[in-house]
Amino acid sequence: MHLLFATSIVPDGALASGYEIANAAIIAALRRAGARVTVIGFSWPGKEPVDPENTIVLGALDVRTENASSRRKLVWVAKAMLSGLTFASVKLRAVPDSEVLAAIGRAGPFDGYVLNSVQFAGAFEKLFDGRPSIFVAHNVEHRSAQENAAAAGSIFQRFLFRREARLLKTMEERLCRRARFVFTLAEEDRAALGVAVGDRSTVLPLVTFKQAPKQRGPRQIDCDAALIGTWTWQPNRIGLDWFLEKVVPRLRPDFRVKIAGSVPSGVASTHPGVKFVGRVPDAEAFVRSAAVIPLISTAGSGVQLKTIETFELGLPSVATSRSLRGIDHRPANCVVTDDPVAFAGALEAAAADVRDVDGSAFHRRQVKALDTAIRHGLEKLGPVRREVFA
CATH class of the missing domain: 3.40.50.2000 (Glycogen Phosphorylase B;)
Structure with a gap:
C-alpha cells in the first residue's frame, strides 16, 4: 500500500x-x-x-x-x-x-x-x-x-x-x-x-523516542523544576499563565524553576527562583537536569507529548488532569492535581525526595x-x- x-x-x-x-x-x-x-x-x-x-x-x-x-x-x-x-x-x-x-x-x-x-x-x-x-x-x-x-x-x-x-x-x-x-x-x-x-x-x-530510553546513572540535578515548550502556541500559553500566576507564587522563594523555549513578550514572573532560559541545545538533557517536571496543560485537546516524554524518561512529575489526556497509564512518580496550592506543595515534595522510575515499560x-x-x-x-x- x-x-x-x-x-x-x-x-x-x-x-x-x-x-x-x-x-x-x-x-x-x-x-x-x-x-x-x-x-x-x-x-x-x-x-x-x-x-x-x-x-x-x-x-x-x-x-x-x-x-x-x-x-x-x-x-x-x-x-x-x-x-x-x-x-x-x-x-x-x-x-x-x-x-x-x-x-x-x-x-x-x-x-x-x-x-x-x-x-x-x-x-x-x-x-x-x-x-x-x-x-x-x-x-x-x-x-x-x-x-x-x-x-x-x-x-x-x-x-x-x-x-x-x-x-x-x-x-x-x-x-x-x-x-x-x-x-x-x-x-x-x-x-x-x-x-x-x-x-x-x-x-x-x-511515543517521543524511537527506542525506549535507557536508564542512566544518578542524574545531576541543577534546578528544582524545568518546563520546556512552544509557549507562543496559545493553548501552551494558557497553561504557562496558569502556572506563573496561580502556582509559582505559592512556591518557596528558594525553589528554582527553569523555563525553556520561545516565550511571548509580556510573560514574566517576580518569583526570585524563576528563570527564562530561551532555546536549549538538548531538550532531554534540560529536563533530566530537573528534580521534577511540572506538566501544566489547562487548555487544548489532543495529547501532551511532554507528558509522554516525561513518562518515557521515568522522571518525577506533577500534572494537571488535562496533561494526562490521551494517556491510559500513569507511573507511580506522577502526582495529579488541578489545585494550585496542592500543585505547588507536590512540586516541593517531589523535589525534596527525587524518585525516578524505569520508563521503558511505558514506552513499550x-x-x-x-x-x-x-x-x-x-x-x-x-x-x-x-x-x-x-
Missing part, C-alpha cells in the same frame, strides 16, 4: 515541536505496518527533508505567526476574510492548486491519503477527493479556538478566534465525514469530533498500542501490500 501523507510542514529530523514529534511517530508506525509513505508539504526555510527520496516539497515557508511582520499578519487576515478559509490554512496558500496537483501526480500511483491535521487539508481541501483518506486529528481544533477566544486579550483577537472556531468546526466535520477512518490522539477527541460511534475512529498512543506499551491502532485504520483503506525497500 502506497500512502500520500499530506501535511503542512514535512519532517526535517529536528523534532523541534510536539507536532513534529507526533508526525515522526505516526509515519514510522505506518511504515512498520508495511505501508510505503510519501510525504507532501512545505519545508521550513533553510531546512531539508529528513527523507528526501520519499518527500515532495512544495516550497519553503515559515507559517509561524510570531515570526511574521505586522504587515504579513494583516495580509493573512485579509486573505482569510476574502477566501473564507481559516487563518491557519490561508498561510499555506503559497502555491496554486495546479502546482499541488502536479506534485501529487509526481508521487506516482498511490492508494490513499493520510490527511495530517486540518491546516494543509483545509488549504487544499478540494484536491483530496480522488482517493480514500484517513484523517489524523492532532487536536479538536475548533475547541482550541474557542478556548483561545475566551482567553484573548482584545476584542479583535476574540473575533478572529471565534471566526476560526466556527470555520474549523465545519471543516473538521467535513474531513471526518469524508474519511474512511479517523485517528485522534485522545479518547475524548473522538466524541468531540462526532466519530466515537461505531467503527469510525481510534486513538493513536504516541505505547508502541504496541500504536501499532495495533495503525493496522486497524489501514484495514479501512484495504489490504496492506508490504513494500520492499532497498
